[in-house]
């Protein structure tokens with residue numbers, strides 16, 4: 001099997017890259033180890049930055065998002081039983097975000113790829129990338145029990161944090177920057193209309209809570225829990241009671257309860273792999289970097305990477321110059337580190353570490369009060385939340 005770009009992974013980064021390349025007249029093959037329904041049902045991100053929305057529209061993948069997605073013009077910060085709204089368009093010259101689940105982005109991109117794009121093979125597990133530093137890299141993979149080789153001009157590893165592509169970059173050329181947090185998020189999906197029409201980020205002495213949504217009838221809520229917590233150790237009643245405590249306000253706001261349809265715990269990690277390129281192997285999305293979800297940046301960073309790669313390869317095809325491909329890693333990393341910084345800031349602003357000192361507790365409160373009283377501080381948050389330019 002032969003193609004111009006071999007893409008490993010059919011998460012948001014791999015699927016969008018295949019679409020962008022198809023639109024640019026460049027052929028690709030996508031290898032995905034899981035089956036289609038697993039990829040379409042995997043609950044993860046839900047907030048699309050303005051730039052991501054624009055890219056999906058321009059790629060012809062925005063129709064259902066525009067019909068069913070929810071445009072959000074702000075978020076609410078909650079602390080000390082007070083509420084403070086951050087108004088994105090007013091602070092950023094009109095930018096906003098879209099609530100549209102990652103599951104739906106993937107469904108839309110898979111449908112387009114199967115209808116119009118190149119091969120997308122499910123249950124095709126990449127085993128290794130070979131010859132990354134030659135002109136003809138290969139992906140060895142297993143599909144329907146049979147081993148095969150995909151010969152490529154370029155390989156893009158869009159295979160997430162646990163993928164194999166990263167392993168093809170020699171350890172002596174690699175630097176890893178990492179931080180793990182002593183807490184995770186217990187996330188639930190509940191069949192109940194969201195109790196607020198925008199996301200609510202709540203800081204409480206007992207820990208962080210987030211109210212978010214997947215649609216007008218489905219709520220997505222999260223609780224900060226100790227690292228290593230088993231989701232099944234929490235009863236539904238205990239989850240609702242803890243959410244009520246953390247979201248409580250002085251003005252009597254109420255959280256509506258409903259049937260919980262899914263619960264799971266997500267660990268919190270910051271991780272950057274440098275460089276994001278070795279020879280003709282490029283890393284994109286979670287394969288190269290992870291952010292804690294507090295800043296809603298993971299999916300949006302993945303989009304930024306593949307836009308950068310598609311642009312660079314198109315430039316090479318049109319002009320013969322590899323300058324943008326050569327600049328891929330530093331170009332992406334500039335944006336990645338801004339998102340790492342913002343995600344870290346939001347995480348430390350809103351969570352309470354188990355060993356937090358009274359001094360740190362007061363500082364956190366001071367930072368929240370600064371946000372609620374300074375247009376400059378709010379603008380910084382609004383600009384980062386709605387997204388850095390691609």
Ligand SMILES: Cc1cc2nc3c(=O)[nH]c(=O)nc-3n(C[C@H](O)[C@H](O)[C@H](O)COP(=O)(O)OP(=O)(O)OC[C@H]3O[C@@H](n4cnc5c(N)ncnc54)[C@H](O)[C@@H]3O)c2cc1C
Pocket residue numbers: 008009010011012013014031032033034039043044045046047102124125126127158159160161162163164266284285286287293295296297298299300302
């Ligand atoms: C549990 C969880 C919750 C999250 N919640 C949020 C959130 O609320 N907000 C937010 O912004 N971000 C969130 N994220 C992050 C966000 O979902 C990711 O940043 C995003 O999915 C990155 O897309 P990706 O395509 O790079 O990687 P992935 O979505 O991980 O896709 C990688 C794909 O590669 C496939 N693959 C792996 N190995 C191989 C192989 N050897 N061969 C072939 N295919 C392979 C995988 O099956 C997968 O389909 C969450 C992540 C997790 C894990």
